Amino acid sequence: MIRKVRSHITQNEDLIFERSSPGKVGYQLPALDVPEADPSALLGAANVRGEIEGFPEVSEVEVVRHFTRLSTWNYAIDLGMYPLGSCTMKYNPRINEAVARLEGLAWSHPYQPESLSQGAMEVVAKLEDALCEITGLDDITLQPAAGAHGELTGILLVRAMLEAQGNPRKRILVPDSAHGTNPATAGIAGYAVQNVRSNDQGMIDLEELARLADEDVAALMVTNPNTLGVFEENIMRAAEILHSKGSMVYMDGANLNALVGVARPGDFGIDVMHINLHKTFSTPHGGGGPGGGPVAVKKHLAPFLPVPRLKRLKDAFAWDYDVPQSIGKVRAFYGNFGVLVRALAYILAHGGPGLRNATVDAVLNANYIRHKLAPYFDLPYNRPNMHEVVFSDDRQSAKGVRTGDMAKRLIDYGFHPYTVSFPLIVHGALMIEPTETESKQELDLFIDAMISIAQEVDEEPAKVTSAPHATRTSRVDETTAARKPIVRWKP
Amino acid sequence: MLAACGLTSTDQLFGQIPAEARIHEALNLAPGISEFEIVDYFKGLSDRTSNGYASFLGAGVYNHYRPVVVDTIVSRGEFLTSYTPYQSEISQGTLITIFEFQTMVCQLTGMDVANASMYDASTAVPEAAMMAVRITGRHRILVAKSVHPEYRMVQETYAKNQGLPIEEFGYDAETGQLDLADLEAKLSKEVACVIIQTPNFFGIIEDVKKAAELAHAHGALLVATFSEAASLGILAPPVDADIVAGELQSFAISPSYGGPFAGIIASKEKYIRQLPGRLVGETKDSNGNRAFCLTLATREQHIRREKATSNICTNQALIALMATVYLELYGKQGLRELATQNLAKAHYLGTKIRPHFSGPYFNEFVAAAPAGKTPEGINEALLEKKIIGGLPLGRFYPELSGATLLCATEMTKRADMDTLAEVFHS
Numbered sequence: 039m040i041r042k043v044r045s046h047i048t049q050n051e052d053l054i055f056e057r058s059s060p061g062k063v064g065y066q067l068p069a070l071d072v073p074e075a076d077p078s079a080l081l082g083a084a085n086v087r088g089e090i091e092g093f094p095e096v097s098e099v100e101v102v103r104h105f106t107r108l109s110t111w112n113y114a115i116d117l118g119m120y121p122l123g124s125c126t127m128k129y130n131p132r133i134n135e136a137v138a139r140l141e142g143l144a145w146s147h148p149y150q151p152e153s154l155s156q157g158a159m160e161v162v163a164k165l166e167d168a169l170c171e172i173t174g175l176d177d178i179t180l181q182p183a184a185g186a187h188g189e190l191t192g193i194l195l196v197r198a199m200l201e202a203q204g205n206p207r208k209r210i211l212v213p214d215s216a217h218g219t220n221p222a223t224a225g226i227a228g229y230a231v232q233n234v235r236s237n238d239q240g241m242i243d244l245e246e247l248a249r250l251a252d253e254d255v256a257a258l259m260v261t262n263p264n265t266l267g268v269f270e271e272n273i274m275r276a277a278e279i280l281h282s283k284g285s286m287v288y289m290d291g292a293n294l295n296a297l298v299g300v301a302r303p304g305d306f307g308i309d310v311m312h313i314n315l316h317k318t319f320s321t322p323h324g325g326g327g328p329g330g331g332p333v334a335v336k337k338h339l340a341p342f343l344p345v346p347r348l349k350r351l352k353d354a355f356a357w358d359y360d361v362p363q364s365i366g367k368v369r370a371f372y373g374n375f376g377v378l379v380r381a382l383a384y385i386l387a388h389g390g391p392g393l394r395n396a397t398v399d400a401v402l403n404a405n406y407i408r409h410k411l412a413p414y415f416d417l418p419y420n421r422p423n424m425h426e427v428v429f430s431d432d433r434q435s436a437k438g439v440r441t442g443d444m445a446k447r448l449i450d451y452g453f454h455p456y457t458v459s460f461p462l463i464v465h466g467a468l469m470i471e472p473t474e475t476e477s478k479q480e481l482d483l484f485i486d487a488m489i490s491i492a493q494e495v496d497e498e499p500a501k502v503t504s505a506p507h508a509t510r511t512s513r514v515d516e517t518t519a520a521r522k523p524i525v526r527w528k529p
Numbered sequence: 530m531l532a533a534c535g536l537t538s539t540d541q542l543f544g545q546i547p548a549e550a551r552i553h554e555a556l557n558l559a560p561g562i563s564e565f566e567i568v569d570y571f572k573g574l575s576d577r578t579s580n581g582y583a584s585f586l587g588a589g590v591y592n593h594y595r596p597v598v599v600d601t602i603v604s605r606g607e608f609l610t611s612y613t614p615y616q617s618e619i620s621q622g623t624l625i626t627i628f629e630f631q632t633m634v635c636q637l638t639g640m641d642v643a644n645a646s647m648y649d650a651s652t653a654v655p656e657a658a659m660m661a662v663r664i665t666g667r668h669r670i671l672v673a674k675s676v677h678p679e680y681r682m683v684q685e686t687y688a689k690n691q692g693l694p695i696e697e698f699g700y701d702a703e704t705g706q707l708d709l710a711d712l713e714a715k716l717s718k719e720v721a722c723v724i725i726q727t728p729n730f731f732g733i734i735e736d737v738k739k740a741a742e743l744a745h746a747h748g749a750l751l752v753a754t755f756s757e758a759a760s761l762g763i764l765a766p767p768v769d770a771d772i773v774a775g776e777l778q779s780f781a782i783s784p785s786y787g788g789p790f791a792g793i794i795a796s797k798e799k800y801i802r803q804l805p806g807r808l809v810g811e812t813k814d815s816n817g818n819r820a821f822c823l824t825l826a827t828r829e830q831h832i833r834r835e836k837a838t839s840n841i842c843t844n845q846a847l848i849a850l851m852a853t854v855y856l857e858l859y860g861k862q863g864l865r866e867l868a869t870q871n872l873a874k875a876h877y878l879g880t881k882i883r884p885h886f887s888g889p890y891f892n893e894f895v896a897a898a899p900a901g902k903t904p905e906g907i908n909e910a911l912l913e914k915k916i917i918g919g920l921p922l923g924r925f926y927p928e929l930s931g932a933t934l935l936c937a938t939e940m941t942k943r944a945d946m947d948t949l950a951e952v953f954h955s
Contacts, residue, residue: 065867081763086764093856094860098858110607112620136568147579149920150584157576218834225837299556326623329843371590376788387564424542512815512818
């Protein structure tokens with residue numbers, strides 16, 4: 039039974055270009071307090087453009103209605119549980135938005151004098167300190183703009199360190215359960231990727247690792263807890279194997295939210311890791327960004343961190359560009375500062391004990407889901423999980439219903455789908471991450487919905503395979519979109 | 530809930546973590562504080578910045594007015610707190626705003642296709658260079674010295690690890706425009722792309738067509754970048770470029786001490802399958818209604834893994850939405866008026882302080898400090914009047930160490946320009 043939602047009216051809305059009519063405007067500019075300019079005279083006629091063909095012409099209220107109507111066609115955390123495994127869709131506290139918009143922070147220019155930037159630089163300092171404490175690592179850069187960008191930065195740090203030792207090496211080991219960004223990053227950093235098969239428990243296979251580890255391996259990129267949501271219990275042994283060959287251990291920090299206040303990567307053998315501020319530290323996903331991808335390192339990698347480094351002088355902060363072994367810059371200026379402000383606000387609001395509580399709640403929520411749904415869905419790796427749990431569609435696919443179908447059906451029940459078909463080591467994966475945000479009430483609604491869908495698969499599978507039924511947009515033809523790409527509007 | 534899991538304490542939830550990997554003392558972080566205390570703390574930080582100062586800084590980050598409606602829209606939870614729109618049926622709102630973004634980026638730049646956004650221009654430029662390397666099968670990259678110094682630094686970080694040799698070519702000391710002779714001398718059949726910026730870092734408008742002709746004559750692609758997107762309201766778009774990689778910070782995105790911004794990457798149609806990052810396409814749903822979805826995902830890391838066109842995953846969607854709302858508010862007429870106002874303000878300042886280069890400029894220009902003065906000294910004097918002066922160029926261009934880069938936008942007041950000129954010449 040569908041208990042969480044019922045349908046309501048949504049407004050139709052055209053593309054803005056189709057709403058446009060000549061002469062309409064939605065802006066105001068003050069009267070010029072200087073003489074008018076003649077573009078052709080100042081720039082040369084050839085440098086001046088004609089009218090921008092097809093560009094919108096609409097009024098302010100039309101713009102407001104346009105986006106408000108479109109917004110109602112989106113699902114969001116603000117509407118309910120968003121159980122996307124690996125994505126960590128937790129509540130985004132609004133206080134973080136408010137402080138990021140404070141005039142002095144939002145309108146600070148990156149090149150303004152340091153004497154007029156001390157408040158902004160303190161944000162950087164405080165966040166650096168907090169993240170080092172949380173990860174147990176020695177030093178950090180906040181420059182990378184997102185997780186994948188952090189991965190690239192981290193691997194370049196490894197490369198720079200190895201190069202300084204005389205040999206950058208050739209390969210990066212990536213488990214078959216890894217996020218797609220890991221191998222893509224290794225490739226972009228100039229390394230060959232070697233996949234490492236997981237063992238029959240979905241974990242790092244130490245024997246396989248020992249076989250592959252040699253003096254050509256720059257690093258192992260490991261996610262811990264891994265993408266099954268399980269802590270790699272042999273992580274310290276794995277790190278020893280790599281370290282014995284002079285290789286580094288990179289940790290994808292996508293799942294750091296399962297560890298904060300409980301275990302620290304720096305204590306279990308990790309040399310370098312990135313942190314997704316938009317996951318663990320609740321900065322909004324915003325429909326796909328912006329993110330923040332700080333990279334924390336052990337001492338031996340610190341000399342290679344990007345410039346500028348924040349220097350803590352006796353009574354002031356300063357930017358230091360004089361770092362001879364630095365890999366250089368990975369992004370202009372100092373990173374996604376506005377995202378850093380939000381993450382710091384989140385950390386201050388929670389404090390040490392609050393952060394640990396969030397971890398406990400997230401792990402408890404995921405275990406609760408595992409226990410409640412285990413009778414209905416196949417658990418390919420049935421073992422205690424941390425912040426997320428991965429089922430497979432084995433039972434349902436036998437009846438012709440796939441994980442993607444059930445995900446779409448979940449929409450009719452008022453939930454965003456879980457993560458579909460990832461990790462790749464689970465055939466037909468259903469990857470569920472509730473986060474600490476959800477109450478037992480919301481979790482129970484979700485569990486009921488999943489059980490109800492499992493029953494539908496038995497009784498009326500067509501209802502599931504043709505879902506969703508209640509949305510204003512039914513199942514979308516992605517094949518045609520890719521075959522004949524239309525990626526812009528044309529008059 | 531613990532009982533339902535067959536547990537008696539929350540500690541048991543972490544039983545799988547080996548004892549030696551666990552921490553046994555609390556994190557050394559203060560206890561949480563209330564909302565009021567958080568506001569109070571950050572207000573204190575905000576006061577220890579440039580709050581209340583007028584500024585003539587541009588150099589890749591510009592002060593433009595942000596209409597109130599922009600914040601109204603991006604604060605809506607349906608945009609703010611949604612994920613990447615992989616589930617099309619419940620993400621049409623985000624998908625359509627991205628489709629409109631892609632369209633307007635094409636309209637502004639004169640390109641055929643544009644992606645859903647990059648982190649910023651400094652990272653979009655190396656992604657464009659990697660595209661060019663894939664397209665041409667060549668490895669050498671030529672970058673104009675008049676491209677933003679930080680973009681060049683990022684480009685270098687990306688390229689050196691892929692074994693892509695980079696060479697810089699100069700600018701004309703008189704006009705501040707590309708030294709085309711130097712470019713021509715450095716072009717060869719090994720060059721994958723030539724990277725230029727217009728308006729360039731000095732604010733000067735480049736001859737994109739000539740640069741493209743030279744690049745194309747040697748089989749290389751032309752990558753054009755820009756940091757001042759407001760210029761596109763009046764400047765002819767860089768249609769002769771093959772790839773455009775730029776920065777939209779000017780469109781309602783606050784300077785925010787350097788980020789988050791929104792980069793773009795756009796190209797000719799034939800290179801669509803080499804674009805990095807996300808793309809939204811139009812299609813139909815099973816009822817035949819128009820619908821949108823992420824498309825051509827086989828370029829991307831979650832499908833192609835190490836063979837992907839880029840490792841980018843998260844982009845700058847919400848920031849791109851700010852630019853989208855802004856562009857729709859300003860529209861055809863507003864963008865032109867905005868650009869013309871910027872032009873007027875900067876050229877008013879240009880009548881008070883003589884530009885160092887003779888090339889046409891948009892809203893910023895280089896000025897040499899008068900004899901006996903330094904840009905740093907002038908800036909010190911300006912701070913006493915609560916004015917932040919231009920960017921002294923010595924840190925990036927030793928040959929211009931006596932010069933400063935001054936910017937004026939529609940936000941710059943005539944009175945402040947007069948004060949600046951007075952202090953500059955006094």
